[in-house]
Amino acid sequence: MRRPAAPGAALMLVATLACTEKLTAPVNCPELCPGESLIVRDTVLLPLVGMDSSYTGYLAANEVPALLVSDGLAAGEARAFADFPKRSDSISVDGLQYAYTIDSVAIGFGLLARDSMVPGLRLLLRRITPGTDTTATFEAVDSAFRQGALVDSILVADTLKTGTVRLVLKGDTLSRLDPAEADSGRIGLAVGVRASAPTGVRLASLLDPTRRPTMITYVHVPTPDTTRRKQTITATANNANYVIAGPPPPGADVLALGGRSGTRSLIRFAVPAALRDSASVLRATLELTPAAPILGLPNDPGTLQFRGLLADLGPKSVVLAGVAGSLAVPAGAIGVQSADVRSIVSTWFTPNPPPSVIFIGLFPEGGSFARAEFQSSRAASDGPRLRVTYALPSRPGHP
């Protein structure tokens, strides 16, 4: 008869207890610690004087991500316009073409942003001659808007911040959308805005496939099948854009961001070689001082986007993927804007560092009222500053 294996039991006991590690013990340093911990220091890097610049023209006129409409806004007076294609004279139901009778027409816009603190917001829709293109000036569109026949206005609920707003015409008011013979059946609309105070809105552009301007025609079709008599004809705008009369172009001694065609800025720094070789970046903060109050739509801040560069080619520099920082800039801000750019600056402290340059843009580029102007390195004071907190190795663990 075999006896219980005591050795095996002991082995299992130890195996159960084994591989259990919990090593940390509290200590007072430096009494027990063999050497000091990482050395932490702060420094301020200033940009290379005269090497920071602003560049514009990054966005084609038909690439705007939003349609801006405003009334009395300091950031700029803006009007939007949209053309809808000619509506067919007949509709196909179950394979047969039928003439139809219009019951109503709904025109919808996607509201992306508004100043929710301004009540009584209305979108004004006026007929203008279709065919307004991207070369149109603000004066031309605004003049057409003022002279155009009012289709109607859309009262935007004060509680609505984003979503679809619609104007529905029926009965006698349908005639306001009758296409003119000279317009080949197309319908042109200009959009303005009114509220209890100067304000603006951002509407979805043609780049937004789900919220772009849409005209839905509800029709009655004389089919034998009574369940098929109500039909809709949906048309999305084939042309929509906006014009804006913004503030004058900034001077050459400021770093500008924003604008309809996209303005970006580039700031170059020199990193001390002693730090580049051994430091580890713990925190990096870019401080920008506004040259003037930040312009924009209140309660709809633009976002400064900071990127590192793979290659410094001036305005056509190649940005580093995944190396970025961001900072929301509210309208009216006048204080120093501080952005965390550690992910960018830490790449400068690597064995094969990319250019020590920060490339700044403003999101949504071409689709925001936000416009920022910051003091550049050419300014007598308050130019960009990069505050870097870094760690140096201390080689602890001595015997």
Place this chain on the structure above:
Amino acid sequence: MTPACRGLLLLLLVAGPAAAQSSEFGVRGLGIPLRPLSVRARATGGALGLFDSESGFNPAAIGLVGSVTASFQTVQGWRRSQTPAGVASVQDNRFPGIYVSGPIGGTRLALALSASGYTDRNFELASRDTLLLRGEEVEVFDTLVSHGGVSDLRAAVAWRQSSTVQWGVALHMLTGSNRITSHRAFSDTLYAGATERFTLSYLGFGGSAGVMARVGSRLTLAGMVRVDDRLTVERDSSPVGKTRLPLTLSGGVRVQLLDRLLIAGSGVYRTWSVADSELVAQGGIGSTNTFELNGGLEYIPDPKRPNRRPLRLGVYHASLPFPLERGSDVSETGISLGTGFRFVADRAGLDLAVERVWRSAGAGFTERATLLTLGISIRP
């Protein structure tokens, strides 16, 4: 060489750096000196270390081995460490040694190869501090982790002059590393944590010689001397310095008091103060000479089957070489208890030892540890 011997030799060669007994007392100098003892010797407080063929201490002790034997150990430790900064309960597991020995056929010689821990420098220290950054006080949390230590690779040859006298010599290669990681984290999440890592590596050589002689039928005496050269220290392959290693002198006595009872005692003296000035030059606190005294017994319930569940008891007291603060004394005292089993016709065995260790230094540093050591031996 038989296939079994070749396998055991391969096992010995691929064994990683040995280590044991992580402790806050292993922070200074080269760490905590380790005792290259078998589980049997450990259970007797180290008293049988000079006489035990499975210990890597006295090369003469292998002179009487009659068959090839391989053994290795694992140690699970539970410690409660107290420092002026607080108290921590710490656990760790180590594999402190592997031994292979056997007679050289047709001669009076025996050969042993072993890998054991020389010093252990495994520790994790945590502390907190406050820094003034950008005009604000920021709390920081530091951890310093060291893994590794110095291992002692030994090749020993013993000559059996007679059935009562054996001589032995051994060559030692001291090698190993400390993988050190220092991390600083911030309470303010705007600051990223920072880490630095590097490796301290060690290399040195030494030699030892020993004798074991039976006087009469019940008394056995043993002695050992060991000399080590300077230990070369490099940080990431860059020279840091050299550290003198101590001369080790040890002597012991073993008495077969009764058929069932064996008692033993020994002392070990190491001149660690020779490393003092070089450790200080490398930024350390320094080192002092150490002395260890131990005594123990082994009681065999059945003299006809001496390997069946012997009872082992031991006690030791030792000073440690690396003070936590300059001028302070560091010491440890331990008591131990153990037993063993043999099975598969005595071809395999398990030995077990439980130790309770107290360590103390000035300025509020104390430590209590319970160490459970399991040894497995094979005689193919």
